[in-house]
Amino acid sequence: AQTVTQSQPEMSVQEAETVTLSCTYDTSESDYYLFWYKQPPSRQMILVIRQEAYKQQNATENRFSVNFQKAAKSFSLKISDSQLGDAAMYFCAYWASRGNEKLTFGTGTRLTIIP
Amino acid sequence: EADIYQTPRYLVIGTGKKITLECSQTMGHDKMYWYQQDPGMELHLIHYSYGVNSTEKGDLSSESTVSRIRTEHFPLTLESARPSHTSQYLCASSQETQYFGPGTRLLVL
Numbered sequence A: 001a002q003t004v005t006q007s008q009p010e011m012s013v014q015e016a017e018t019v020t021l022s023c024t025y026d027t028s029e030s031d032y033y034l035f036w037y038k039q040p041p042s043r044q045m046i047l048v049i050r051q052e053a054y055k056q057q058n059a060t061e062n063r064f065s066v067n068f069q070k071a072a073k074s075f076s077l078k079i080s081d082s083q084l085g086d087a088a089m090y091f092c093a094y095w096a097s098r099g100n101e102k103l104t105f106g107t108g109t110r111l112t113i114i115p
Numbered sequence B: 001e002a003d004i005y006q007t008p009r010y011l012v013i014g015t016g017k018k019i020t021l022e023c024s025q026t027m028g029h030d031k032m033y034w035y036q037q038d039p040g041m042e043l044h045l046i047h048y049s050y051g052v053n054s055t056e057k058g059d060l061s062s063e064s065t066v067s068r069i070r071t072e073h074f075p076l077t078l079e080s081a082r083p084s085h086t087s088q089y090l091c092a093s094s095q096e097t098q099y100f101g102p103g104t105r106l107l108v109l
Helices: none
Strands: A003-005 A010-014 A019-021 A024-026 A032-039 A046-052 A064-069 A074-079 A088-096 A109-114 B004-007 B010-013 B019-025 B031-037 B044-051 B054-057 B076-078 B087-094 B098-100 B104-108
Touching: A003 A088, A010 A019, A019 A109, A024 A074, A032 A064, A032 A074, A046 A064, A046 A074, A046 B098, A074 A088, B004 B087, B010 B019, B019 B031, B019 B087, B019 B104
Parallel strands: A010 A109, B010 B104
Antiparallel strands: A003 A024, A019 A074, A032 A046, A032 A088, A064 A074, A088 A109, B004 B019, B019 B076, B031 B044, B031 B087, B044 B054, B087 B098, B087 B104
16 A cells, blocks of 8 residues: 655744755555645645656746655655745645555645744 | 635534535546545545545545535535534545645534
8 A cells, every 4th residue: 555654743944944845655656646735724725746756857836846756755845935825734645647546645744934 | 726615614513413515626527535634634535436426435434425416516414413523624626636625614512
């Protein structure tokens, strides 16, 4: 069974600094997708970034980028120039594109931004 | 922004009442999901559907039931609410990427 591990329950970063959230996963599949979701306090879960496993290039979305290491099964999220609005729970998730697999979530990392 | 809606957003109800949480999406997604999440905690999948007339139980045992009569609609029903059902319920839909609704916060007194 696939598992997703987020080993940092909580992280904090100074405003305008850079922070990296870690995520590792376990799978025997070769085709899959990885996601980072953001859930601000009392607000909607939204997609931050998505990575297809067959793509070697790391995905980027403005200040958000990933370091995807397929062999190491690692998928970290880097947030540059942290802003107060980045404060949220961040969930890493895995989805195998073969068949009708369900999305597997990590337990989340709570990110605090220090003004 | 994904077009997935949940109503009500907040619900306070007494023990023993029957409740239905509504979820609708306008994206034509075949797959839909219900998650239960305590505030700031991990998500637990309680039900999912891969299309009309398809429903499956998720990883977390739940006393709720679901139906999928139309592609766009995936309601969740609790026949008799209890305080242990107090939580947040998130609906999601997907083709590949999963998109979430705003959630329903349920408080059972």
